[in-house]
Amino acid sequence: MPTRVHEFDWPDRAVVGTIGPPGARTFYLQVRSGKQVVSVALEKQQSALLAEKIDEILDQLISIEGNRFSVPTSTPIELVDNDQLETVQESFRAGAMSLGWDPTTAQVIIEAYPMSDVDTDDDDESPLDDDAQDTEMLLVRLPVGTARAFAKRTLEVVGAGRPACPICGYPVDPDGHTCTAAEG
Secondary structure (H helix, E strand, O other): OOOEEEEEOOOOEEEEEEEOOOOOOEEEEEEEEOOEEEEEEEOHHHHHHHHHHHHHHHHHHHHOOOOOOOOOOOOOHHHOOOOOOOOOOEEEEEEEEEEEEEOOOOEEEEEEEEOOOOOOOOOOOOHHHHHHOOOEEEEEEEEHHHHHHHHHHHHHHHHOOOOEOOOOOOEOEOOEOOOHHHHO
């Protein structure tokens, strides 16, 4: 089957948010354009890395003489989005992701692909079974200001989890923490 592409060229909203309490949060990349809303589950580390890499791209563009893309050094106040996620209906859980830059439109491009459910060690499946699976992807194009706001919010969401133990660095659960560094 052909790949179903959830494409957002100039989305009304693109954010990373969470559902659940710290320690049991599920991260979502949610994009909306009009009435179309797509939510893709991410790992915390994917969310953090995505935001860091977007900031890196934008910072590199600023360093180009003349900053011809008008990349902001910080989040434009009018683009700050601290609202909760809209109703989440998970489209897929992201596996591979890619990030790019389109100089013709001055947009950061995010692509997310679903995790593969196919077990590579399973030789019992016929190649026709793979073709029967409906594949999909998310393609989002963010203008530079929106991309800067997206990265800032994402890093704030990632950082709002459980506090780290000052001794071992592992997360401290609300129920307590057994510090491995303090024991030995």
